Amino acid sequence: MSVIQVQRKPLTFAERTYLPQVFGGLMITLRHFFGRRVTLEYPEQRPEIAPGYRGVPTLVKDPNGREKCVSCQLCEFVCPPKAIRITPGEISGDGPSAHVEKAPREFEINMLRCIYCGLCQEVCPEEAIFLQNVYSVSGYSRDELVNDKEKLYQLGGTLPDRHFKWDKKQAAASASPIAHP
Amino acid sequence: MSSALKPADLITVTIDGREIAVPKGTNMIEAAQVLGIEIPHFCYHSKLSVVGNCRMCLVEMGLPALDPATKQPVMDPATGKPKINWVAKPTIACFTNASPGLHIRTGTPLVRECREGVMEFLLVNHPLDCPICDQAGECKLQEQATGYGRGYSRYIEQKNVKPKRTLLGPRVMLDDERCILCSRCIRFSKEIARDDVLGFIDRGSHSTLACYPGRKLENNYSVNTVDICPVGALTSTDFRFKMRVWFLKTTPSICPESSVGVNTEVWSREGVVYRITPRRNDEVNDTWMADSGRLLYKQVTADHRLREPSVDGTTVAGAEALAQAGALLKAGGVAIVGSGRSSVEEQFLTRKLADAIAAPAWLVSRVGQGDGLLISADRNPNVRGALVTGLIKTVPEAELTELAAQIAAGKIKTVVSIGEDLTAAGLGEAQLNRIAIVYLGTHANATSAGAKVVLPTLTVFEKAGTFINQQFRLQRFAPAVPGPQGAADDLVILAGLVEAAGGGALASDIDGLWTTLASEIKPLATVTYQNLPATGLLLDASDFSDLPFPEDETLHFNPKQ
Numbered sequence: 001m002s003v004i005q006v007q008r009k010p011l012t013f014a015e016r017t018y019l020p021q022v023f024g025g026l027m028i029t030l031r032h033f034f035g036r037r038v039t040l041e042y043p044e045q046r047p048e049i050a051p052g053y054r055g056v057p058t059l060v061k062d063p064n065g066r067e068k069c070v071s072c073q074l075c076e077f078v079c080p081p082k083a084i085r086i087t088p089g090e091i092s093g094d095g096p097s098a099h100v101e102k103a104p105r106e107f108e109i110n111m112l113r114c115i116y117c118g119l120c121q122e123v124c125p126e127e128a129i130f131l132q133n134v135y136s137v138s139g140y141s142r143d144e145l146v147n148d149k150e151k152l153y154q155l156g157g158t159l160p161d162r163h164f165k166w167d168k169k170q171a172a173a174s175a176s177p178i179a180h181p
Numbered sequence: 182m183s184s185a186l187k188p189a190d191l192i193t194v195t196i197d198g199r200e201i202a203v204p205k206g207t208n209m210i211e212a213a214q215v216l217g218i219e220i221p222h223f224c225y226h227s228k229l230s231v232v233g234n235c236r237m238c239l240v241e242m243g244l245p246a247l248d249p250a251t252k253q254p255v256m257d258p259a260t261g262k263p264k265i266n267w268v269a270k271p272t273i274a275c276f277t278n279a280s281p282g283l284h285i286r287t288g289t290p291l292v293r294e295c296r297e298g299v300m301e302f303l304l305v306n307h308p309l310d311c312p313i314c315d316q317a318g319e320c321k322l323q324e325q326a327t328g329y330g331r332g333y334s335r336y337i338e339q340k341n342v343k344p345k346r347t348l349l350g351p352r353v354m355l356d357d358e359r360c361i362l363c364s365r366c367i368r369f370s371k372e373i374a375r376d377d378v379l380g381f382i383d384r385g386s387h388s389t390l391a392c393y394p395g396r397k398l399e400n401n402y403s404v405n406t407v408d409i410c411p412v413g414a415l416t417s418t419d420f421r422f423k424m425r426v427w428f429l430k431t432t433p434s435i436c437p438e439s440s441v442g443v444n445t446e447v448w449s450r451e452g453v454v455y456r457i458t459p460r461r462n463d464e465v466n467d468t469w470m471a472d473s474g475r476l477l478y479k480q481v482t483a484d485h486r487l488r489e490p491s492v493d494g495t496t497v498a499g500a501e502a503l504a505q506a507g508a509l510l511k512a513g514g515v516a517i518v519g520s521g522r523s524s525v526e527e528q529f530l531t532r533k534l535a536d537a538i539a540a541p542a543w544l545v546s547r548v549g550q551g552d553g554l555l556i557s558a559d560r561n562p563n564v565r566g567a568l569v570t571g572l573i574k575t576v577p578e579a580e581l582t583e584l585a586a587q588i589a590a591g592k593i594k595t596v597v598s599i600g601e602d603l604t605a606a607g608l609g610e611a612q613l614n615r616i617a618i619v620y621l622g623t624h625a626n627a628t629s630a631g632a633k634v635v636l637p638t639l640t641v642f643e644k645a646g647t648f649i650n651q652q653f654r655l656q657r658f659a660p661a662v663p664g665p666q667g668a669a670d671d672l673v674i675l676a677g678l679v680e681a682a683g684g685g686a687l688a689s690d691i692d693g694l695w696t697t698l699a700s701e702i703k704p705l706a707t708v709t710y711q712n713l714p715a716t717g718l719l720l721d722a723s724d725f726s727d728l729p730f731p732e733d734e735t736l737h738f739n740p741k742q
Contacts, residue, residue, distance in 0.1 A: 176342035
């Protein structure tokens with residue numbers, strides 16, 4: 001293959017002074033003083049997070065304050081980087097959620113492992129785990145970046161519920177003549 | 182099974198156009214299974230009587246048409262084969278036994294429709310609380326709803342409400358809403374456990390499983406009902422909400438509870454054992470095991486587990502403890518108390534140790550009451566292993582009186598105890614104060630507390646080995662979980678002691694040791710650890726036939742035969 005030698009055009013005098021480029025650049029900067037602002041003063045100002053954003057996974061409660069997770073461990077199973085670790089437990093006694101029977105005793109999500117894929121949210125049969133709008137995670141130690149149950153509920157808060165599945169079950173049980181405790 | 186029968190006893194049936202020869206009377210679910218054809222079922226269990234109340238195994242059945250005049254099969258001119266009269270309505274496969282010329286079809290549109298219909302009715306009142314149900318992952322209802330159900334529900338009415346969280350007994354929890362009324366648990370209690378406490382009360386869709394008033398499901402076989410429950414109606418209180426079954430890894434093992442040698446499966450995750458279930462072995466335990474054996478995994482993490490080697494009560498490195506033990510062995514005057522709980526390999530090494538220092542060896546007897554089913558009178562799982570390997574010549578005595586006498590006479594200065602508590606075996610304070618004890622074991626007891634050298638070893642769940650059960654069946658177990666850090670494999674410690682005592686270097690890994698075992702022990706000549714069948718290997722017991730073994734009759738074992 002033949003080689004084509006490209007001759008470099010010699011610079012003009014104006015170009016050699018470099019001043020047109022300097023002023024051209026300053027003009028662009030000047031134009032942005034008057035245009036729409038595109039940056040935020042992070043972290044004081046925070047961006048608006050679009051719905052469906054996959055932030056930090058959290059646990060949520062239903063509007064009645066009942067913890068929705070029943071520790072079925074499907075998220076633990078499906079989690080590709082094995083970031084989730086659940087210790088299941090029984091809801092004992094006769095509290096308001098006793099009919100649900102099962103709740104996590106411990107629920108840990110290791111944010112050093114989490115890849116924000118959202119499979120846990122997708123697989124959850126109780127709609128208890130959601131990747132919400134928290135996107136910035138930092139800590140001083142590895143332990144600090146393992147979110148425990150308390151932290152997860154604190155991050156998750158309460159979300160609206162469409163089903164109230166367990167409340168309906170409880171209502172059916174109390175209305176039934178044959179369900180003795 | 183069929184290989185033992187003469188071909189004349191076999192009859193040919195046709196399932197989905199494929200012929201198979203089975204013994205007369207074989208039911209169609211089993212026959213289809215041999216061909217690899219699955220007939221879904223809930224209530225049928227191969228070890229229980231057939232009741233046919235779930236209707237899931239409906240199939241089409243037909244028999245060769247007979248000429249009314251000649252009673253000869255009518256031939257179909259098109260195919261040259263007998264003409265089949267198909268029964269107009271579906272039949273349940275579990276109650277259909279093999280008869281000459283029987284034909285069944287399991288994949289026709291009618292059968293598919295039947296299964297969809299049965300599944301739909303079963304799911305009408307099923308609560309579908311799989312997220313909180315322990316059976317999820319090993320639930321026949323889940324599997325068959327996926328495999329044979331219609332995939333969606335047409336039921337919009339209110340589901341039945343029934344009692345949940347009912348304790349049937351100390352180890353079994355009942356959720357009546359999940360129950361599909363298959364009656365397996367009732368039949369098990371009546372036919373196998375011989376404790377007829379369960380039954381259905383009320384009628385129709387209000388039917389519920391219940392205990393007889395004033396009784397509880399508390400026999401020592403109650404958790405088997407949990408195993409055979411096809412749904413999550415019966416759950417084990419011990420395993421309840423502990424871990425999902427899909428996380429658990431199964432390891433084949435042998436129950437060390439008694440000389441029955443129940444085949445088990447150990448379910449573990451990340452080094453923690455969560456439960457033990459029976460493993461099917463039609464020659465030993467069928468598909469059952471005792472509740473007491475299921476709890477033995479708790480010894481793995483017991484508080485009194487020995488975790489550090491020690492000399493005179495102070496923790497030392499394993500090598501130093503072994504050296505101290507070796508020095509005691511070389512000093513002479515040694516006796517060895519072996520164990521019927523050790524594996525065959527460990528007993529072989531124990532014998533090698535005894536041979537190396539010309540020490541007398543005994544075994545501690547552990548005789549209780551047999552229950553006639555799966556717990557025998559001999560609570561040592563492996564006394565026969567000690568006989569086969571030559572560690573002992575006769576069945577162990579109730580107490581170590583001979584050893585006590587020799588200690589009193591001053592002949593014995595050191596006793597090596599392989600996990601046995603000498604005080605429980607009949608040695609008193611007076612004798613123990615006169616000897617130094619080398620204790621190899623898993624758990625602390627009075628003997629380990631007073632021992633000069635303590636070498637922690639592994640439980641049956643943490644090591645590989647074999648037991649010889651009361652039938653002289655050699656069965657192997659595999660390690661399910663790793664042992665504690667300070668404990669070493671029994672084989673390593675015993676091989677180390679043999680070497681320290683001047684008995685030469687022996688292999689301390691299971692495969693290497695088996696080459697020695699096979700060459701030195703005649704009944705084991707053809708065996709290796711790897712080639713041992715999953716159901717065990719029956720050894721020639723004629724050399725020991727006149728020994729007074731304590732066992733009475735149990736399932737699949739009769740000492741008089």
